[in-house]
Structure formats: C-alpha cells, structure tokens
Amino acid sequence: MSDLAARPLMKRRRIARLWRSFRRAQNWELSTGLVIIVIMVVAALLAPYIAPYHPNQINIVDSLQGPSWHHWMGTDFVGRDVFSRVLYGLRVDLLVVAVITYLGLIVGVTLGTISGYIGGWLDAVIGRVADTVIAFPFIVLVLAVVAIVGPGLKGVGIGIVIVGWALYFRLSRSEMLVMREQPFIMATKALGYSHLRAIFRHALPNLIRTSLVYSTVDVVVNMLVIAGLSYLGLGQQAPGADLGSIIASGQSYLLSAWWITTIPGVVLMLFGIGVSLIGDGITRGDLTLGSL
Amino acid sequence: MSLLKIENLRIAFPARGGITEVVRGVNLEVHEGETVGLVGESGSGKSLSCRSIIRLLPSHAQMTANVHFDGRDVMALSRKAIRDHRAHNVGMIFQDPFSCFNPTKRIGEQVAETLRVNAGMDKSAARARAIELLASVEIDRPEQRYRAFPHELSGGMRQRVMIAIAISAGPRLLIADEPTTALDVTTQAQILKLIEQRRRDLNMAVLLVSHDFGVIAQACQRVAVMYGGYVVEAGPVDEICARPQHPYTRALLESIPSLESAGHHVRRAGIPGQPPTAGEIGPGCPFANRCAFARPECAGVDMSLEVVGDAHATACPFVRTVSATSEAGGA
C-alpha cells in the first residue's frame, strides 16, 4: 500500500532531480548549442554512410515526391533525394565555412599580434589596409573577387578570406596593445626571451580567446554569405549540391513542392542558432556585431 | 513631534535557495529640523535604510516596515503620491556627484528640469530660479556655470549643484548618502558647512549617512550606529562619543584618527576582520566574530535595543560587564 503511494512520488522526484541538474548546469546555451552542432558535424562527416541515395542520382519517375518513408525529405524536380542532397550539401558548406573562417582567423590574429607588438610603420600600413577592407560591404567585395576569379566556391572562399582577416586583426591587435604593457610580457623581455617567444608562447594564448568568441558570429555570417552566393548561382556549381543551391533549385516549385526550399533553410537556421548559442554560452553576455 | 518615524524596517533580496535579509528590523526617528547621523561600514544596510524613506529600492528588493513621514503612511502611498513625496518632501544627495548627473545635459538644465517638472514652472522662470539656486549653494558666476556640462565641473562644485537640486522644492528632510566620501578633506568641510547652513535657512531636517564617525560627530545631534543590518546603538552624539556602549561603536570610535594624534604617527587600532556579507549573518549578534569581548551567549542575543542612559540605547546586553572588563584591562 505504501509502495503504491510512493511510486508516483518517486517518479516526480526523479523529474525534479533531472530538472535541477539541468538548471544547475547553468549554461544551457552552451550545452544545447553543442548538441546541435555536434549532431550536424557528425551527420555531415558520415554523409556517405548515412545518405540513402547518391546525391546526384536522377530518377525522373520519382520527381517532386513529398516526404515519405523512402524519401525522408522528398525528392526534387528530377527525382533526386533531398535528404541525401542536404547531407552532402551540409558537408560541403561546413567544410568550406570552417576552412575560410579559421583561415581568416589565423591570418588576422597572426598579423594583429605581430603588428600590435612591433608597432611602427608596419602596424600603420596593415592597420590602414584593414580599415579599408572593413569599409567595404562584405558581399560586394566577395562578388568583386568572384567577378575576377569566376563563379565557384573557390572565388567565394578567396573573397571571404580577403575580407574576413581584418576584424580578427583589429581585435587581436588592440588586445596585444594592452597585453604588451602587462608585467608578464615585460618579464619575458627582461628574461631575455626572443620576441617570437614572447608573442607566441605567452601573449597569443591569452588574446586568441576574444577572436574565438567573435568567430561564432563570423561563422554564421559566412555560412549565410556562402549559401546566398550559391543561391545566386555564383557559389557551388551544378550538379554539386550545397544548401543554397538546393534552395534555389526548389524556387520554381514553391507551391507544389515546398520541401525542397524549406528544409535546407531550416538546416541553415539550426546551424546559425546552434553556433550563436555556443557563443552566448561562452560569453554569457552580449556580444553583437556592433560591440567590436 | 517626529517628522520621520521608521519602525521595524526589513529589506530582503531573493537569493539562491530563498531570500537574504540585509536590513533586519531597523527603527529610526528624525525630528523636525534636526540632523541625524547613520553610521556604519559598507554593507551594513545604511544606504538601503535611507532609501526606504522614499521607497527608492531596486525592483527585486522586498521591503516591509512602518514608515511615517509627517504622520502619513509612506508604505501606503500610491505611485503618484510617492512621486510627489520624493519631489516635495524629501531631497536626496549621493556619494558620487559625477555619476548623479545626466552626462549629456547642461547642469543648469538639470536643475531647471526639476523645477519645471516638480514645481510646474515655465522655461524662463525655471531658468531664473535655477540660477538663484546655484548662487544659493555658493557657486560663483552661476549664469555661466548654468551652461556647463557635468564633466566640466570639479567634484565639490558638482556636489553643490546636487544640493541645489535636492533643496529646490524646499523639502522637509534632506537625505545625504555619503555626501563627502568622494571629496577631498577641505571640500568635505565646505560641503558639510553648506548643508548645515541650508538646513538652518530652510528649517529642514537632515539624515546624514556616512562610514566616517568623524563626519557624523561634526555635523549631527543624534546618531544611529548600524552593523550587519541592525542598529546596534543609538543616542545623542555627545553621549555616544563620551560613553560608547556597544563594542562595535567603541571600535569605530577608536579607528578615527584624532586631532591630537595627527602628525604623531599614532596608529589607531582598526577593527580586525572583515564586515560580514548579508548571506553569512545568522541569528545572534553579527559582530560577535570580530568582537574582543565575545562570549558564547552572543550567538543567542536578540538584537533589540535596550535603554542604557538618557535617550541612549544599545543592542549589546553585556555592556555592563564589557565596560567593567575593558576598564579593568585599561587600568
């Protein structure tokens, strides 16, 4: 009898405990964001094993089929499996966005650190170049580069790196200016360490944090730019798929086959939310595009 | 007849797993036209206590009390009525006279704004009166200073302007929350003198809050000593300076550098240890862990004031024995 009464109570207690542990973790932003991104990255990495069809396999008979057991996310106008295309598209986009964002970060942080440490004319020159690059609207400059290099992810990538390094340069340079005056860096000089050692072994690990935090905003912006240019037909070229080009391919079928356009957009959105949550989790404050 | 009467003031904040009380049953009375001091270390609850008079507490603070101002129940006032109360009955000045000004407006306009909003004056009347007020707090060339921005004035000058704003409506009570802490010693004395002059001219009462017993002793007739959210001792300033009863009051008085010791490098004993944070305070006397005369019974003391002399009361029930020991020790 007492056993009967105790059961629902125990269950409730267990839920309460779960809830408490969830709340005690405090940083729900970080954990939720990590879960989203890890799932996406794993799915993209395992695309060849998970995808039920080849992404470019045409099957006219099955064109414009809605989501079903066979085609989780339906098929497009030539019968290609949208789920498989989204997986492969995500794979391409994640790879490109990671490479170009962190290439920009490495270039920017390296230049910023050295420039801030050494100062003088080198600092002045790189600083002016960075100011100029930042003045241009991002997409316009990327498009200009695409006009020279020709359409394709290569041009988009080059364009984004040319622009992207500048903000990391600014961030790490200003941190370096502060850091330069701090006792532990002065101490390395007094101890007779070389300049390079002072910069890379002691200052860099401390100042890269700000840039890493900012990269959570940058990754989202870059992802949207890549998707946007692919949507315009200037990024990923047919028949290869990326999320932007899949959205574009569904545009003519908005009413009859909503899934082609809608689903890749939701995936992009989840990526953005996941990364932003991680960023929020790291700072637990307000970091916006404007706080730079 | 008392102008202000606070009874059993309790202020608490929500905290992890419940609430933390930071003011624990404070009683305070201010009579018409007198200057009362409230003294204690930071975190003792003195600033919150004085803000309760105009109900100017952070939105998440929970406050219970009986507060009567001129016979009216302040706790029962509507939002509109509390604004009138702040505008006309009570003026307030703060510790840092720089951050108390809107940095983007000229100081004269900030004085005039108060007059326009609270006294309903039109623009030119407010301007004229603001200049008069600036002159009355001994700011020279008030017409020119009217157009100055806060960052263009010195600290003492800003505090004068703050006083001008606070007294603009001719309040019955002026609350001065650490008005001289951010100022240098000379300016400190001038500001205290100015407050005293204005008090006499306008026949208002002053509640002077400070951590510095020296300032209180100089300016007040009566004083309440606060520690850990309690008033631990209250009474006439002369009486308390001459015969401090609570061990905390004594320690506080001993830590003032006296004039005689100036230049002689006589180090007065500071109070050992740190003041407790509100969360750490349990039942009993909060000063026990720093008190030189602490005994096991201190943990069970209820902190109500007991009369020990003419209008003089203390929360320490062991005063007789404490004084005996200390005199014996001193002898």
Place this chain on the structure above:
Amino acid sequence: MGAYVVRRIGISVVQLLGVAFFAFMLIHFVPGNPIATMLGPRATPREIHLVSARLGLAKPLPEQFWLFLGHLVTFHFGQSITFSQSISSLIAQRAVPSIALISYGTIVAIVLGVPLAVIAALKAETATDHAVRVFTSVSFAMPTFWSGLILAIIFGLKLGWLPVSGYGMGFGGIVRSLTLPAIALGLSLLAVIVRTLRSSIRHTMSLEYVEAARARGFSTRRVLIRHVFRNAVMPTVTVLAVSVGFLIGGTVVLEQVFQIPGLGTLLFEAVEQRDYPLVETLAVLAGSLVVLLNLGTDLLQAAVDPRVRPGAKSV
C-alpha cells in the same frame, strides 16, 4: 569642436582614397585575369591584349590609378561593357529601388526592434527577455533570401496579399512590392538592434543618475524617455551605420529573390557578365557610402554627447 570636425573629415578622405585604391588593386592581386574570364576560353592572347588595351589596362599602374580616381571624382565612370550605356546613367536608374529597400528594411527593423529591446531591457532575465532573445537569434540565423522565399509563399502565393516579384509604380505600388523583401531584410537586422539597444538601456538604467532622477520624483516614463533612452540610443545608431554593409549584402540577394531592378541586381548581372569596370565602380560606391555614413554618425555623436568632443574646455 571645429578642429575635431576637420580632423574627422580628413580621416574619411584618407579612407575614401583607400577604398578606391583597394578596389583598383583587387584586379591585380587576386589570381585570375578578368579579361580572359570575360572573353571566355576560346579567346586568343591577342584578343585579350587588345581588349585590355582598350580598357586602359596596358598603361602603367600609377597612371591607371590616377585616371581611375579622376573618373570617380568627376562621376564619369565610363561605359559599361555589357550594357552599352554609361555607368553613371545605369547607376542613376537602379539606385532608387535599392535605397528604398534598404530604408524600408531599416524602418521595419527599428519599428520591431526598439519595442522588443525596451521590453527585454525592462524585463531583463525574465521569461519575456529570454523569449525575445530566442526570437532574435532565430531571425539572425535565417538566411535572408530564404526568409524572403518563405514570406513570398505565405503572403504572396497562399494568401495573395502582396506581390512576390517586380517593382511597383507610384508610391503605393513601390511600398507594396517592397514590403516582403523589406520584412526579410528587417528580420536579419533585428538581432543586432535588439541586442545592442537592450544592453545599452540596461547599462544606462544601472547608472546612478537614473536613481538620482527617480529620487527627484520624476515619473518612470520621464526617466526612461528623457534620461535613459536618449543616452542609450547612440550606440545603436552607430551599430546601424556599421550595419549598412550588412544590409547592402542582404539587398543584393533579396533583389534577386524578388526580381527588383536595383543596384544589387545590377551588381549581380555585372558579375555574371564579368563586366569588371562596372563591378569596380559599384564596389567603390558601396565602400564610400559606408565611409560617409560612419563619418555622419561620428559627427552626430559629437553633437549629441559633449564628452566625445575633444578639446571641450573646463569652465
């Protein structure tokens, strides 16, 4: 104040020169030959050489840059290769829809964002605040072209309320045809406005002068509007000016989605046709716009906030 204005304008002039120089140099240090790309794979080296000469690319670099600058300053941008029209007249035709879209999008973002930021700041750390944050995070993470398409499906195709493509005639027609793209654009900007404004309102409300104003008996409304909001709004204006580049990016893509004949479409067509002189000119103009807007906000800030003006004398 005067000295500050002169100095600040001087900085902007240097920046404008930098923008022109960078756009000019881009063609030389990015791998690939735009003339070869333009003429296609079957072009002979001779043809490439001839076209380069006609575009003035054979002259020494400093001379080319000097000519380029001269053209920019006098607004003679030369002929477009693909449109066989002068670039100035092309830009003049296409500027209005783009400017209208950017302004409309900014207005949408402000109209939605300011109340949300105020509510979130006043109810900070409550469920309302979190809901606003989630909403803005979602709107930030949505690709603008995608949210444009979704809006087009719902309000254009299903409900039939608004047109989904083209650029209407007359004021009413323009407003109707730009509403959906402007909402998509505004949503992408929302997060930046709400987060900046929310945190600056929160910061300002925590300042002592706000408490001092309340102690004087001022109403909450008066304190918020006269003392908090006025001082908290400046960072948001600055951020808005900085975001113009971001908005231009959104416009380029959205004009394609909704087939609006604006500068974004022109840039896209120029890139597709490899009309490099046109691309170059558009890039310089876009960069100059951002530089000038930054100048404008800095001067505005100096006018509003006396502390910014260097050389402000003590009385």
